[in-house]
Amino acid sequence: MDETAINNNGGAGLRLDFRFDNTYRRLPERFHASVLPQPVSAPRLIAFNHALADSLRLDGPGVLADGAALFSGNRLPYGAEPIAAAYAGHQFGRFVPQLGDGRAILLGEVIDRHDRRQDIQLKGSGRTPFSRRGDGRAAVGPVLREYLVSEAMQALGVPTTRALAAVATGEPVYRETVLPGAVLTRVAASHIRVGTFQFFAARGDVEAVRCLADYAIARHDPALAAQPQPYLAFLTAVAQRQARLIAGWMHVGFIHGVMNTDNMAISGETIDYGPCAFMDMYDPATVFSSIDHGGRYAFANQPAIAVWNLCRLAECLLPLLDPDREVGSNQATAVLEAFPYQFEAFWLEGMRQKLGLATAEADDSTFIRELLDVMHRGGADYTLTFRRLSDAAEDDCAADRVRALFSLPHDFDQWVDRWRQRTAREPRHPGERAAAMRAVNPAFIPRNHRVEAALSAAIDGDLQPFETLRTLLQRPFEDNSALAHYAEPPAATDRVYQTFCGT
Numbered sequence: 141m142d143e144t145a146i147n148n149n150g151g152a153g154l155r156l157d158f159r160f161d162n163t164y165r166r167l168p169e170r171f172h173a174s175v176l177p178q179p180v181s182a183p184r185l186i187a188f189n190h191a192l193a194d195s196l197r198l199d200g201p202g203v204l205a206d207g208a209a210l211f212s213g214n215r216l217p218y219g220a221e222p223i224a225a226a227y228a229g230h231q232f233g234r235f236v237p238q239l240g241d242g243r244a245i246l247l248g249e250v251i252d253r254h255d256r257r258q259d260i261q262l263k264g265s266g267r268t269p270f271s272r273r274g275d276g277r278a279a280v281g282p283v284l285r286e287y288l289v290s291e292a293m294q295a296l297g298v299p300t301t302r303a304l305a306a307v308a309t310g311e312p313v314y315r316e317t318v319l320p321g322a323v324l325t326r327v328a329a330s331h332i333r334v335g336t337f338q339f340f341a342a343r344g345d346v347e348a349v350r351c352l353a354d355y356a357i358a359r360h361d362p363a364l365a366a367q368p369q370p371y372l373a374f375l376t377a378v379a380q381r382q383a384r385l386i387a388g389w390m391h392v393g394f395i396h397g398v399m400n401t402d403n404m405a406i407s408g409e410t411i412d413y414g415p416c417a418f419m420d421m422y423d424p425a426t427v428f429s430s431i432d433h434g435g436r437y438a439f440a441n442q443p444a445i446a447v448w449n450l451c452r453l454a455e456c457l458l459p460l461l462d463p464d465r466e467v468g469s470n471q472a473t474a475v476l477e478a479f480p481y482q483f484e485a486f487w488l489e490g491m492r493q494k495l496g497l498a499t500a501e502a503d504d505s506t507f508i509r510e511l512l513d514v515m516h517r518g519g520a521d522y523t524l525t526f527r528r529l530s531d532a533a534e535d536d537c538a539a540d541r542v543r544a545l546f547s548l549p550h551d552f553d554q555w556v557d558r559w560r561q562r563t564a565r566e567p568r569h570p571g572e573r574a575a576a577m578r579a580v581n582p583a584f585i586p587r588n589h590r591v592e593a594a595l596s597a598a599i600d601g602d603l604q605p606f607e608t609l610r611t612l613l614q615r616p617f618e619d620n621s622a623l624a625h626y627a628e629p630p631a632a633t634d635r636v637y638q639t640f641c642g643t
């Protein structure tokens with residue numbers, strides 16, 4: 141790309157070098173479309189992630205001085221080769237053969253300080269050949285929601301795409317109401333989705349499926365290329381990452397909300413923060429998304445939906461598995477059937493940590509599920525139950541504060557007696573146990589009522605609540621007495637029952 145392409149809107153500019161090393165763009169033409177971001181009239185940088193920029197080696201003064209222009213798409217950094225990727229997907233169980241990046245543009249890939257390849261993508265940067273009837277834009281609210289929640293997930297230790305920058309465009313977007321527009325810069329290990337495989341499989345383009353699988357293996361699982369059955373090993377690796385990911389969601393009470401196959405990344409990162417939310421009161425049937433009428437993506441359904449999505453991936457890979465389709469199908473089935481056991485193992489490991497159990501006993505799973513059942517019947521707050529139980533691990537009096545979360549405290553009393561007996565059989569000292577529990581049970585999560593309040597303020601031009609929340613959520617496991625009220629569940633009047641995609 142020549143120098144003239146650096147300034148998308150014709151302004152004079154620095155030769156900013158992100159050290160792009162673009163590979164997806166080198167895949168065959170049918171994988172993507174070249175497209176430039178559409179310039180916006182009055183870009184203003186409203187959030188910038190210095191720590192992430194530094195890990196991407198992008199934190200030079202030029203980048204920040206030029207942040208509004210760069211992260212709105214008004215100015216392209218040197219070496220950017222913007223493309224929109226093709227993909228398909230099952231949306232709420234219904235197959236859509238063509239979706240694609242309708243409002244996102246991949247600028248290119250960089251190698252971070254840990255030698256990991258990362259996509260730099262603008263989301264909300266204008267129309268692309270995949271926009272269908274959409275305007276290619278995003279609103280400030282959903283952009284800052286993705287920023288807050290994805291960065292909170294990172295701090296909570298859950299694999300996720302990251303947020304590098306948010307820019308207000310100064311232009312309106314038209315949804316149910318007129319809203320201020322924004323562009324998010326998203327960073328991801330890749331943007332290959334289950335739906336990317338489906339795009340080619342649905343067209344009978346086995347060569348493209350093979351090419352994509354080879355690319356994905358080289359990028360995410362290079363060791364598998366030398367295996368006798370690399371594509372089966374790839375399916376196994378993707379399933380393993382999903383089992384770990386979904387277990388991570390369940391440990392922190394996260395509900396993705398739109399687990400369509402186009403929103404499942406084969407990297408194993410949480411991707412596409414739309415109507416996602418964290419659960420307050422524990423209820424496995426919790427659904428927030430306004431468009432999830434049947435509860436398909438309810439909290440407790442998430443592991444089963446992951447398997448459903450992986451089945452769709454397996455179908456795409458079938459032609460690559462074995463010349464005898466039935467043999468390949470049996471091999472893939474064995475991988476998928478192992479998923480619930482893998483998930484259970486990850487889940488149990490994390491739940492033991494949440495309860496301060498360093499050893500394993502045969503009936504741990506039942507014992508843990510009994511607590512969840514008591515929480516459900518007693519309407520207890522998911523996050524606070526575990527956080528306060530951490531304190532109770534070293535201080536008997538603190539148990540009263542856990543008890544206070546339950547509307548049926550007697551049931552909790554019976555359970556907590558058994559927990560005391562169970563932990564008494566553990567080798568760890570109570571103080572050690574409490575510290576270990578506090579390191580996995582967050583005090584602070586992006587509670588919906590706080591997120592919504594921060595976004596409303598931001599839409600009205602006040603970014604302070606967003607900043608407070610963003611800073612707090614960088615350290616979710618540390619008590620913060622000045623902001624202790626942010627740990628509390630919403631009062632009945634503040635409760636948020638529905639979230640919206642805002643697309």
Ligand code: AMP
Nearest residue numbers: 239240241242243271274275276277643
């Ligand atoms: P999502 O619900 O965000 O996962 O998006 C599903 C599909 O709709 C993807 O192909 C998006 O690119 C597309 N899409 C969502 N919002 C817009 C928009 N405002 N303009 C164009 N395409 C969009």
Ligand code: MG
Nearest residue numbers: 402403411412
């Ligand atoms: Mg999506």
